[in-house]
Amino acid sequence: MNVFIINAHPEPKSFNGAMFRTAEETMSAAGHSVQVSDLYAMKFDPVSDRRNFTTVKNADYFKQQIEEMHATEVGGFAPDIEAELRKAESCDLMIWQFPLWWFGVPAILKGWVDRVFAMGRTYGGDRFYENGVFKGKRALLSVTTGGPAEAYRPGGFNGDINSILRPIHRGMLRFTGWDVLIPNIVYGPVRLSEDERLASLEAWAARLRTIGNEEPMDVGEY
Numbered sequence: 228m229n230v231f232i233i234n235a236h237p238e239p240k241s242f243n244g245a246m247f248r249t250a251e252e253t254m255s256a257a258g259h260s261v262q263v264s265d266l267y268a269m270k271f272d273p274v275s276d277r278r279n280f281t282t283v284k285n286a287d288y289f290k291q292q293i294e295e296m297h298a299t300e301v302g303g304f305a306p307d308i309e310a311e312l313r314k315a316e317s318c319d320l321m322i323w324q325f326p327l328w329w330f331g332v333p334a335i336l337k338g339w340v341d342r343v344f345a346m347g348r349t350y351g352g353d354r355f356y357e358n359g360v361f362k363g364k365r366a367l368l369s370v371t372t373g374g375p376a377e378a379y380r381p382g383g384f385n386g387d388i389n390s391i392l393r394p395i396h397r398g399m400l401r402f403t404g405w406d407v408l409i410p411n412i413v414y415g416p417v418r419l420s421e422d423e424r425l426a427s428l429e430a431w432a433a434r435l436r437t438i439g440n441e442e443p444m445d446v447g448e449y
C-alpha cells in the first residue's frame with residue numbers, strides 16, 4: 228500500500244511528533260511505501276494566492292477556482308502544489324497528524340487544503356462524495372486535544388468530537404471522494420502519565436498494522 232502522512236505540528240519533540248514518527252516507522256516496517264509532508268519542517272506556505280500557479284487565466288481579477296481549472300487543463304500548478312497533489316493522488320491511505328487547534332486543523336494544514344485540493348484536479352463537475360476524484364482511497368485523522376475525553380462526549384464541556392471533526396471529515400475528505408476511517412484521538416496527552424502516553428503510541432502502531440482491514444465510517448448527518 229502507498230501511504231501518505233502529513234504532520235502539522237511545529238515541534239518535532241512534541242507528542243504529535245512522536246505519533247507522526249510512529250506512523251512513518253510502523254508503516255515502513257510493515258513493507259508499505261511511505262511518503263510524508265512534515266509541513267512545518269518543509270516550511271510549507273499556507274497562503275493561497277496566485278503563487279499556487281505558474282499560469283494565469285485572468286490577470287485582472289484573481290478568482291482561485293477559475294485559475295485552478297485552468298491550471299488543471301494546462302498543467303499550471305506551482306511545483307510545491309504539484310508535488311503535494313501527486314502524493315495525494317498516488318496514495319492508498321492518507322493520514323493527517325495534528326493537534327486540535329480552535330476546534331479545527333492548524334492553519335498550516337488548512338492552508339494545505341486550501342491550496343492543494345484544487346477545483347478541476349481534485350473535485351468538480353459531477354465528481355463529489357461517492358463519485359469524488361479520490362474515490363477508493365482512504366483517509367484517517369490522527370488528532371490530539373488539550374481537553375480530556377469527557378469534554379468531547381455529546382453534551383460534554385466542548386460537545387461531541389464527531390461534530391467538531393465533521394467539517395474535516397465531510398467537507399474536505401468525503402467531499403473529494405475519500406473513504407474516511409474512524410479518527411485516532413489521543414485526548415489530553417499532557418494530562419497522561421508517561422506510561423499512558425507510551426501505551427497510546429503503542430496502540431496507534433498496533434492499529435496501523437491492521438489498518439488495511441478497517442471499514443470506512445459514515446460521515447453523514449451527524
Ligand SMILES: Cc1cc2nc3c(=O)[nH]c(=O)nc-3n(C[C@H](O)[C@H](O)[C@H](O)COP(=O)(O)OP(=O)(O)OC[C@H]3O[C@@H](n4cnc5c(N)ncnc54)[C@H](O)[C@@H]3O)c2cc1C
Nearest residue numbers: 241242243245326327328329330371372373374416417424
Ligand atoms: C492555537 C491553539 C489552539 C488550541 N485549541 C484547542 C482546542 O480547540 N481544543 C483542545 O482541546 N485543545 C486545544 N489546544 C491544545 C492542543 O490541542 C494540545 O496542546 C495538543 O493537542 C497537545 O499535543 P502536543 O503534541 O502539542 O503535546 P505536547 O505538549 O508536545 O506533549 C504532551 C506530553 O507528551 C510528551 N511526549 C512527547 N513525546 C513523547 C513520547 N515519545 N513518549 C511519551 N511522551 C512523549 C511531551 O514531553 C509532553 O510532556 C490548542 C492549542 C493551541 C496552541
